[in-house]
Amino acid sequence: MIHTRIKELLNSTDFGKTVIVKGWIKTFRNNQFLAINDGSCLGNIQVVIDYENTDERTLKRLTTGAAVSVEGVLIESLGKGQRVEVKASQISILGDSDPEKFPLQPKKHSLEFLREIAHLRFRTNTFNAVFKVRNALSFAVHRFFNERGFVYIHTPIITGSDAEGAGEMFKVTTLDLDNPPRNDDGSINFKEDFFGKSTNLTVSGQLEGELAALAFGNIYTFGPTFRAENSNTTRHLAEFWMIEPEMAFYELKDNMDLAEELLKHVIRYALDTCSEELDFLKNRLQEEEKSKPQTERSELDLLAKLNFCLDNDFERLTYTEAIDILRRSKPNQKKQFKYLIEEWGADLQSEHERYLVEKHFKKPVILTDYPADIKAFYMRMNEPDEQGRKTVRAMDILFPGIGEIVGGSQREERYDLLVNRMKEMHIPIEDMNWFLDTRRFGSVPHSGFGLGFERLVLFVTGMTNIRDVIPFPRTPNNAEF
Numbered sequence: 001m002i003h004t005r006i007k008e009l010l011n012s013t014d015f016g017k018t019v020i021v022k023g024w025i026k027t028f029r030n031n032q033f034l035a036i037n038d039g040s041c042l043g044n045i046q047v048v049i050d051y052e053n054t055d056e057r058t059l060k061r062l063t064t065g066a067a068v069s070v071e072g073v074l075i076e077s078l079g080k081g082q083r084v085e086v087k088a089s090q091i092s093i094l095g096d097s098d099p100e101k102f103p104l105q106p107k108k109h110s111l112e113f114l115r116e117i118a119h120l121r122f123r124t125n126t127f128n129a130v131f132k133v134r135n136a137l138s139f140a141v142h143r144f145f146n147e148r149g150f151v152y153i154h155t156p157i158i159t160g161s162d163a164e165g166a167g168e169m170f171k172v173t174t175l176d177l178d179n180p181p182r183n184d185d186g187s188i189n190f191k192e193d194f195f196g197k198s199t200n201l202t203v204s205g206q207l208e209g210e211l212a213a214l215a216f217g218n219i220y221t222f223g224p225t226f227r228a229e230n231s232n233t234t235r236h237l238a239e240f241w242m243i244e245p246e247m248a249f250y251e252l253k254d255n256m257d258l259a260e261e262l263l264k265h266v267i268r269y270a271l272d273t274c275s276e277e278l279d280f281l282k283n284r285l286q287e288e289e290k291s292k293p294q295t296e297r298s299e300l301d302l303l304a305k306l307n308f309c310l311d312n313d314f315e316r317l318t319y320t321e322a323i324d325i326l327r328r329s330k331p332n333q334k335k336q337f338k339y340l341i342e343e344w345g346a347d348l349q350s351e352h353e354r355y356l357v358e359k360h361f362k363k364p365v366i367l368t369d370y371p372a373d374i375k376a377f378y379m380r381m382n383e384p385d386e387q388g389r390k391t392v393r394a395m396d397i398l399f400p401g402i403g404e405i406v407g408g409s410q411r412e413e414r415y416d417l418l419v420n421r422m423k424e425m426h427i428p429i430e431d432m433n434w435f436l437d438t439r440r441f442g443s444v445p446h447s448g449f450g451l452g453f454e455r456l457v458l459f460v461t462g463m464t465n466i467r468d469v470i471p472f473p474r475t476p477n478n479a480e481f
């Protein structure tokens, strides 16, 4: 007989039926009550054992973390806290767990501690909930695009292009680094690598995605991307997943509309399908909030925050309008930002982004038309304004508690302007002919964006450290398994 998953049992009313449960022991109370979880849901099934008929040796082995198989009868529970339980007739241990060594004892563990045992943290309710929400969001992304006729294009992970990621790319090398080939100046000659070509791990699938968009119309890519940024923030990973759609014939406004619709769609999907997980995470967050001073506690709980995001249009304004607001603002008692924006043209720091979203507008914000000098070469140039200032059709979406969640733009489709811009920015044009062909042959206005998947999962789960929303975080000093 195949075992029944606990999620199904907890909803069952087949009292009297013989069932088999397989899972891991969470607790064992009074030599009689086992709480077993099998990962199918956050709840445990209570198994009542007949300890007079269970031998001493088995009883000793019923410890937290051990894997068991239980055969018994499903009965209505008279105890508090559960509706059904299993009256065991036979218990076998599938895998022992040494109680002296198993780190996940039945008590609350800090997230820092759990990060050190990332290989075991899947077994906690918090991470069960987080990764179920992550899974739902990932499914919703694919559903959203496929329902709209977008083609999922798998862009390469190993790439020879380093146009975008100057300085932030991981090299892919098969060279013997103890004895590598050298250039005349002594630096390593990576050109000899990868069958005669220097290669990197991709920082973005965008440029390759554009090639496909100018054939299929609408495409998206959703895969791992890599950045060798040694930044120890709660928002950056060295390996993260990015959702990158590219759309032919889309201008900036269409791009913003699509991004807002996507975000709302996937958040709604999580709310509709992960109510058990989101309720759990909401309560967890509320517990955490209690330890903060009253003034720092958030006004909305997790579910209210997600629903608020669905029910309201994102605020849309230009970089220039945002700078005006920031210059007039008094963010705290000291009445200033740590980093003051003196001049038009400076990049916004996360304190500015968060001020706009959390204090000023109190909702998600889309900022557009950034100064050309602080954005990538491929963004569509606007006409200079009255003061001759150059901006590009960029859009960043900023979320409460997160800061930047999406970065995108309308792309520069005009060949001559693009090439001039690349020259200005010292981008090696001869290496980029494959990309420039899109502008040589049938170029059209087009747009796209990159949504950081972990930042989305952070927002939806209410977690606060990006290391806690990806199963195996890759950060400096963290690549063991």
Ligand code: ATP
Binding pocket: 227, 229, 235, 236, 237, 238, 239, 240, 242, 404, 405, 406, 407, 408, 450, 451, 452, 453, 454, 455
């Ligand atoms: P940030 O300003 O936060 O460093 P960015 O502007 O460098 O982000 P983009 O190149 O615009 O990032 O990438 C698109 C999206 O990918 C970002 O909006 C963000 O959601 C996500 N992202 C970027 N870098 C990281 C990272 N190191 N870890 C996780 N997500 C990231």
Ligand code: MG
Binding pocket: none
């Ligand atoms: Mg960055």
Ligand code: MG
Binding pocket: 404, 407
């Ligand atoms: Mg940025």
Ligand code: MG
Binding pocket: 396, 404, 406, 407, 408
């Ligand atoms: Mg960006």
